[in-house]
Amino acid sequence: MSSIIQLLPDHVANQIAAGEVVQRPASVVKELLENAVDARATDIKLIIKDAGKALVQVIDNGLGMSVTDARLCFERHATSKIRQAEDLFSLHTKGFRGEALASIAAIAHVEMKTKQDQEELGTHIIVEGSKFVSQEVAVLPKGTSFAVKNLFFNIPARRNFLKSDTVEYRHVIDEFHRVALAHSNIHFTFYHNGSEMFNLPPSTLRQRIVNIFSGKTNEKLVPVQEETEIVSIQGFVSKPEFAKKNRGEQFFFVNDRFIKSGYLHHAVMAAYDGILKDGAQPSYFLYLTVPPNTIDINIHPTKTEIKFDDEHALYAILRASIKHSLGQFNVAPVLDFDRDSNLDTPYHYKDLTGETPTIQVDGNFNPFSEEKPSKQFSSYRKPEPTANWESLYVGLKQDTDEIGQMTFENEEVTSSLFNDEEVEHSVHKTYQIHKKYIVSSIKSGMVIVDQQRAHQRVLYEQFLVNMTVHQASSQQLLFPLNLFYSSSEMELIAELQLSLRNTGFIFEENNTDHIVISGIPVNVTESEVSLVLEQLLSDLQDGIPESSFSQNDTIAKSMAKSLAVKTGTHLTEKEQENLVNGLFACKDPNVSPFHKPTFITMRVEDLDKKFAI
Known part of the structure; x- marks a missing residue:
């Protein structure tokens, strides 16, 4: 054999x-x-x-x-x-x-x-x-x-x-x-x-970071420096206000070797606890130096993951050093329990000088006299007599008659307040529950709408139609927006410019590190522009789809996710009705762009079963 x-x-x-x-x-x-x-x-x-x-x-x-x-x-x-x-x-x-x-x-x-x-x-x-x-x-x-x-x-x-x-x-x-x-x-x-x-070119660490990511990177960085027997830490973290939705600019280096570590990332996020928005990710460039015999670099084929001897101590040191740097540079809030905030001078009174009060006494004032005092010491100034005062009363009788007639008409209207038609008209058509769901009555029972998913569906179809038909309308900005991005993000934006123009964005110029926007879609506010583009870049981290339809679909989904009304937002009755009507006017109102149900229905029979005992 x-x-x-x-x-x-x-x-x-x-x-x-x-x-x-x-x-x-x-x-x-x-x-x-x-x-x-x-x-x-x-x-x-x-x-x-x-x-x-x-x-x-x-x-x-x-x-x-x-x-x-x-x-x-x-x-x-x-x-x-x-x-x-x-x-x-x-x-x-x-x-x-x-x-x-x-x-x-x-x-x-x-x-x-x-x-x-x-x-x-x-x-x-x-x-x-x-x-x-x-x-x-x-x-x-x-x-x-x-x-x-x-x-x-x-x-x-x-x-x-x-x-x-x-x-x-x-x-x-x-x-x-x-x-x-x-x-x-x-x-x-x-x-x-x-x-x-x-x-x-050869440079300092800070300058190398700025040269690579360009834009306004320099003003975002907060230095971190710590020396211990276990580890030496140096590098930079970003200020909380510059945090992004994606995790692109996050780098750990151990002995000049790039690594990925969810454990160390958790330590960084713990240092930012309480000063970051939900879902925001800070940028960091942290360089750790440890003795080579305290790590094992051969647990992963690409050497991007390593094993530390004392991970718990490293976690505590990293978290404390970042928290100290954020507090030292007045980035994180600091509490002073010995200070009485009631004694603080308001900002608009800070530079004002106090006026010395003066006392004036009327020696001739007699409180038992029936005659009024000849001189007033109050700050009240008697108004001067108005010339042609008779003209103020011209047509007074006519106006009075009209007012009386109007009052009488109102009394007739209020007399029908309790008619059946009026009562039916005054009933709310929609209700908002916990600032999350919208309830509306239908013939068979009631419909419960998820406001965020419903708005995503409405916006998604609007953007898709605008990009397909090329009829998007824009609102001109009084002052153009300058938005700074890294070189890789600038390339993505350059490839997406045609599709973004079809949604209503107007680009004036593109530079190596920033773009200038002079017009935005009508349903986007100026403060939301950076959030929309940031979410779009985050969604396209894995690359831009090849076909134009897939590109438009991805952009429409991303913008709908950014601009849709969030859970916890109060909506007026008119806004609730518009959202419900807009949802059921969509081609596919049943699901959101991300294939999640937008509403459920409950029949009267289902409610009757709940009360049946």
């Missing part, structure tokens, strides 16, 4: 390993950038085409590699960081992953050029699908250049699973941000399809 178990060929093993290491072009970007950082480069260039599907190239001026190292780096389990198993627990460089370059070379065309500073000539190697095509000597500058072309060329199924260029480009941007933020002392340049997207 033949053997069932057999060893896989190297190229097949590399392709299987690539499935774990290389999931998308952003994975290649991460590997090559980290290798460039470990090579002690001071200048790193990232060049991509078609969101990395056609080309990912990283050029650095680091140490370079010898001829032997250049060949060995494409072998499995090849690394410059590990000599023995104990080294896994004391890593000071980027994460150990011996299959990285071997996996990349197994599923792409790789061209590597490298040269050490002390050597006169460098090495030029071409690998295609784990096969070495050529290796030759070449005249090259100091450093290393990796060009990865045609990713997943030999695995069509994996290539078909890649998302659109917009989505893949955003993943590449995220990886670039993580490496660039971790190393502010390195000059990074990023090119996409021949256009320069980022040029980040």
Whole structure:
């Protein structure tokens, strides 16, 4: 009987390993950038085409590699960081992953050029699908250049699973941000399809954050600094008023390595407890330095999750340090129990000087005299006699007759107050319960409407019609709005501008870090514009749909969710009636845009059963 178990060929093993290491072009970007950082480069260039599907190239001026190292780096389990198993627990460089370059070379065309500073000539190697095509000597500058072309060329199924260029480009941007933020002392340049997207010179940490996210980032940041035996914390958190709905600008770095930690995120949110709106997410850029032997970085294939020895102490220190910074910079409210607020001077009296009161006494005043005093000392001033006072009474009798006639008519009206028709007319048609539901009577019983979901449905269909028919009306703003966003958010807004114009937005100009809006839809207030766009950007984090209908549908849903009346809002009787009438005028009034029921009905028979005993 033949053997069932057999060893896989190297190229097949590399392709299987690539499935774990290389999931998308952003994975290649991460590997090559980290290798460039470990090579002690001071200048790193990232060049991509078609969101990395056609080309990912990283050029650095680091140490370079010898001829032997250049060949060995494409072998499995090849690394410059590990000599023995104990080294896994004391890593000071980027994460150990011996299959990285071997996996990349197994599923792409790789061209590597490298040269050490002390050597006169460098090495030029071409690998295609784990096969070495050529290796030759070449005249090259100091450093290393990796060009990865045609990713997943030999695995069509994996290539078909890649998302659109917009989505893949955003993943590449995220990886670039993580490496660039971790190393502010390195000059990074990023090119996409021949256009320069980022040029980040060496700078301080604060300046690096501002250069990446642009806009008014600088005024949003509050510094955090803490030194303990367990951990050293430095970085920045955002002021509560600049919190967003999405979790885009949230970064944890442990020993200059980007990580994701729900536990540490909870510590940050606990520090903001009581000063954030519901659902708001603060931005933070926090750098933690801990002894390497107190963490385990090998619990996740991509090294984005790590294990701490003493998580509870780290949680408490992080929460306390952020809370202290927010209070120190007068961001969080501070209570002073020794101060009596009743003694505070009101603002409009703060700069006024007090007037000394004067006393005037009438020596001739006799309280028992029947004659009135000749001089008044009160502040009352007797009005001057009006000229032609007789004209004030002209037509008085005619007006009096009309008033009497009107009063008589009113008496006739009030006499019919208790007629059946009038009583029926005065009954409320709708009622609001707990500022959440609207109850209205129908022939068979009553209908109970969820006001928020109903308004979402009404707004959703309105926006969809406006975008489809292109007949949206706008209201002109007296002063244009300047809204600042990061570079990635600006690209999203640029792609959505045509659809947003169809809803009623008017854009005057687009700059690199902000947009200028001069007109907004008629059912959007000026204060709601930033909230609407912020919610839209949050909903499109995973990318913009390809088809125009899907784009319009997504935008209409997002704007309806932002602008719909919320639970807890009091509605007048007229507003309740308009909302109910608007709901049942919709094409599909039964469900909200998010497929939740908008109303339920209760028949009189159902109510009778409730009372039947």
